Amino acid sequence: MAREAGVSPSTVSRALNGTGYTAPQVRERVRAAAARIGYIPDANARSLRNRSSRSVGVLISDLRNPFYADLAAGIEQVLRAAGYHMILVNDDGSAEEELLAVQTFAAMRVSGVIITPVSSRSVKSLREHGINVVQADRRAGTRHGDAVLGDNEQGAELVTEHLLALGHRRIALLIDETKWTTGAGRLAGYRAAHEAAGVPLDEKLIAFTTSFEAEAARGATAELLDAHPDVTALFAANNVIAQGAFQEIQRRRIAVPRKLSLAAYDDVPWMSMVRPGITTVTQHTVSFGKRCAEVLLSRLDGAAEQEPTIIHVQPELVVRASTAAPR
Amino acid sequence: MAREAGVSPSTVSRALNGTGYTAPQVRERVRAAAARIGYIPDANARSLRNRSSRSVGVLISDLRNPFYADLAAGIEQVLRAAGYHMILVNDDGSAEEELLAVQTFAAMRVSGVIITPVSSRSVKSLREHGINVVQADRRAGTRHGDAVLGDNEQGAELVTEHLLALGHRRIALLIDETKWTTGAGRLAGYRAAHEAAGVPLDEKLIAFTTSFEAEAARGATAELLDAHPDVTALFAANNVIAQGAFQEIQRRRIAVPRKLSLAAYDDVPWMSMVRPGITTVTQHTVSFGKRCAEVLLSRLDGAAEQEPTIIHVQPELVVRASTAAPR
DNA sequence: CTAGGTTGTGGCAACGATTCCACATGGCAA
DNA sequence: TTGCCATGTGGAATCGTTGCCACAACCTAG
Known part of the structure; x- marks a missing residue:
């Protein structure tokens, strides 16, 4: 490239980067040469030099x-x-x-x-x-x-409050993990909302899925619904769990929201496509x-x-x- | 790094890459030194040298x-x-x-x-x-x-054949572009299936959307349904168009598939979540x-x-x- | 006329890894 | 003892870019 433009490598660098002194006509000559031979500076060399x-x-x-x-x-x-x-x-x-x-x-x-x-x-x-x-x-x-x-705690609180305000008293939480701050926060928000409303919380309504797959969430939903037929609302702690829960509910032809309310966390496209649309927390x-x-x-x-x-x-x-x- | 292991850079390279001769104990010493100081070879230097x-x-x-x-x-x-x-x-x-x-x-x-x-x-x-x-x-x-x-032509043919076999004769195609091989192929397949079945094709049933957005597809669907109320089936040429079409159909509360059949191209999650599930072509x-x-x-x-x-x-x-x- | 500044360019070293080449050591056969 | 091969290591050049430094040309003020 330096040869092509008839200048030194230093000048090429200065001309193309606009650092330091360069005569306008030289700069132009270098630019023209670069365009002619399709020269593109090597990013690896640059990274090496610049660390x-x-x-x-x-x-x-x-x-x-x-x-x-x-x-x-x-x-x-x-x-x-x-x-x-x-x-x-x-x-x-x-x-x-x-x-x-x-x-x-x-x-x-x-x-x-x-x-x-x-x-x-x-x-x-x-x-x-x-x-x-x-x-x-x-x-x-x-x-x-x-x-x-x-703000996972606040988000989960919003959902839970919404369900409590509608009159639900047996609200199940479907969740995959609580080691991460997401899961922990959502669980905390679910608890906090119950506390704030003075509604006693049945620990048995907190159901853990066994993996991150939607299929596991479907299974967990099935077990939960079998074990606790008095549950009136389901809160799925993320979009994958919501998918599994929704599929199981559909399979059982449970009327939503007449017999069971469903809420989720994170808004993904299918939630606004299905009927009824899913109430959820969006994080944009x-x-x-x-x-x-x-x-x-x-x-x-x-x-x-x-x-x-x-x-x-x-x-x-x-x-x-x-x-x-x-x- | 070479200093840390007490050998030359050449030897470090040979030891870590396993190229050329290296004494086993030297190799081990180099490995140990690398682990001790958390040495990771610079990918930029390597790329520069190796081009x-x-x-x-x-x-x-x-x-x-x-x-x-x-x-x-x-x-x-x-x-x-x-x-x-x-x-x-x-x-x-x-x-x-x-x-x-x-x-x-x-x-x-x-x-x-x-x-x-x-x-x-x-x-x-x-x-x-x-x-x-x-x-x-x-x-x-x-x-x-x-x-x-x-194989876009074959895929579109599969869908169109399926609709024709069900007895549809007024099948509209919703498509965004035909400059790319995808659009062109799907259009060709739609035509080919009509030809093969000996069903005359009404060119006015081919509706182009004005952009790649789902919203544009919704608008195009609306215009199409208004202009041609006798259409009995809609073929959306990709998943985004299908989304727009589905939304418009839902908005109008048209009974699918009783009053109108809908088929798509590309299988995306919402298509199996909504009721009725969408007939489509999957490309895995x-x-x-x-x-x-x-x-x-x-x-x-x-x-x-x-x-x-x-x-x-x-x-x-x-x-x-x-x-x-x-x- | 000279000193000192401005403008512009090239030379050179450096970034860190690889690879060819030179060279050292030691063993073994002639 | 000499020569040769196998084994192992270091030196030096190289990849392409950047930035410091030296230096040259020219201008301007004293």
């Missing part, structure tokens, strides 16, 4: 789950606009895969990582490598560092993703040693037709 | 569309297992964004790109930069090079994505100058409850 790349690692659990897909879509949109690109890795909820991805990101000298963490080891490991981390949606172990989180997932990317970018821009940014995304109750007063 | 990276660019139109999300999920799964990682870029169906992404990929010296192409320029540009390209789902302009495609999208990655990987492995691989994924009709004989 940082324009890449950001994004580590999520399951791209097929619309929640994560929307999150990634929001992240990518903001990163792309800022001239970064996204290395996307699915960890399938596995801590081992997550650690492997961390290795990869470290090797690539990414300028940051946005992660829906599975284990705290990965987050710790990233920090040890001096990589900026933004935890998205939930936090694993560590209480510090940048994070963009939903695409904007959620955008916020994550913005927090990371401002960390990259600004002085590294700022206070950690913790953003709480406001959950919002979307009332549809799947919830009504019990008979 | 190739372990990255693959993936360029899709819209991550929020479950078709693309599933495709990307399949691709990522196979790439990750093979030690590659995925740079994911959304082009929002814009040729400009697509070209920008091509620049990025070229700069990164990715070992290949998997693309659902918008314009043929991008594909040509990638080839000119000596980058391996696999076209996924559709082809833009160029007829050669590796590709993994659905996740496997579709896996195939794309496999084709690329074998191109990277094998001699570069092999014949182009063209894979046609077999479409499959999924009959659900949204289609029935007309009254």
Whole structure:
């Protein structure tokens, strides 16, 4: 390239990047030569020299789950606009895969990582490598560092309050885990709403699913309905569980909301397509993703040693037709 | 790192990569030192030296569309297992964004790109930069090079045959574009099935939507139903159009399939959640994505100058409850 | 006329890993 | 003893870019 333009490599660099002195006609000559031979500066050489790349690692659990897909879509949109690109890795909820991805990101000298963490080891490991981390949606172990989180407790409280206000007294909670801050928060909100309303809570109405699959949630719903026929409302703690619950309810031809109310957490497309539409809590997932990317970018821009940014995304109750007063 | 292990950089490289001679105890010493200081080889330096990276660019139109999300999920799964990682870029169906992404990929010296192409320029540009390209789902302009495609003509024929066999004679086609091979193929299949059945086709029943949004499809559906009340079946040429059509049908409280049959292309979750379930053509999208990655990987492995691989994924009709004989 | 500043360019080292080549050591056969 | 091969290690060049430094040309003020 330097040969093609008849100048030194230094001058090429200055001309193309606009740093330092360059005579206008030389700059033009270099530009013309670059266009002529289709020259594109090598990003690897640049990263090597600068000790940082324009890449950001994004580590999520399951791209097929619309929640994560929307999150990634929001992240990518903001990163792309800022001239970064996204290395996307699915960890399938596995801590081992997550650690492997961390290795990869470290090797690539990414300028940051946005992660829906599975284990705290990965987050710790990233920090040890001096990589900026933004935890998205939930936090694993560590209480510090940048994070963009939903207010799970408040969201679950909104749903539960809504059901209690309709007159429900036997409200079951279907949930997959409570180790993560998401599950723990939603459970806490469910409890808090009962407490606030002075309604006693039957612990047996908290049903745990055995895996992250919708099919497991369907099974759990079946067991719950068999064991407690007096339940009048079901609160599914995420979109996958809601799917399983909905399928089981459909299979049994239970009239919703006449015989049973159903509410969910996270708004995904099928919830507004089915009849009755599902009452749920939306977290505006695409904007959620955008916020994550913005927090990371401002960390990259600004002085590294700022206070950690913790953003709480406001959950919002979307009332549809799947919830009504019990008979 | 070389200092830490007390050996030369050359030896570190040989020990860690297992290339050339290395004494077992030295190899062990190097490994131990690497583990002790958390050493991870710099991928940029490696890529610079090797003139190739372990990255693959993936360029899709819209991550929020479950078709693309599933495709990307399949691709990522196979790439990750093979030690590659995925740079994911959304082009929002814009040729400009697509070209920008091509620049990025070229700069990164990715070992290949998997693309659902918008314009043929991008594909040509990638080839000119000596980058391996696999076209996924559709082809833009160029007829050669590796590709993994659905058999759109056959898929559309399956749907149309199914409707014709049920006795429908006024079958409308809702479609967004016919410039891409997907749209063109589906239109051709719709025509071919009519031809084969000897049923005359009313060209006015082919309705074009004005954008890629579901809302546009809803509008197009409304106009179509107003203009041609004698239509007994609707064939939506993709999942987004199907969503718009379904919403309009729901809004009008048209009884499906009693008064109107509805069929779609591509199977996405809501289609099996709603009642009646939507009859559609599945392309097994996740496997579709896996195939794309496999084709690329074998191109990277094998001699570069092999014949182009063209894979046609077999479409499959999924009959659900949204289609029935007309009254 | 000279000193010092401004503008513009090239040379060189460095980033970190790889790979060829040179070279050292030791064993073994002639 | 000499020569050769196998084994193992280090040195140096290289990949492409950047940024510091030196230096050259020219201008301007004293």
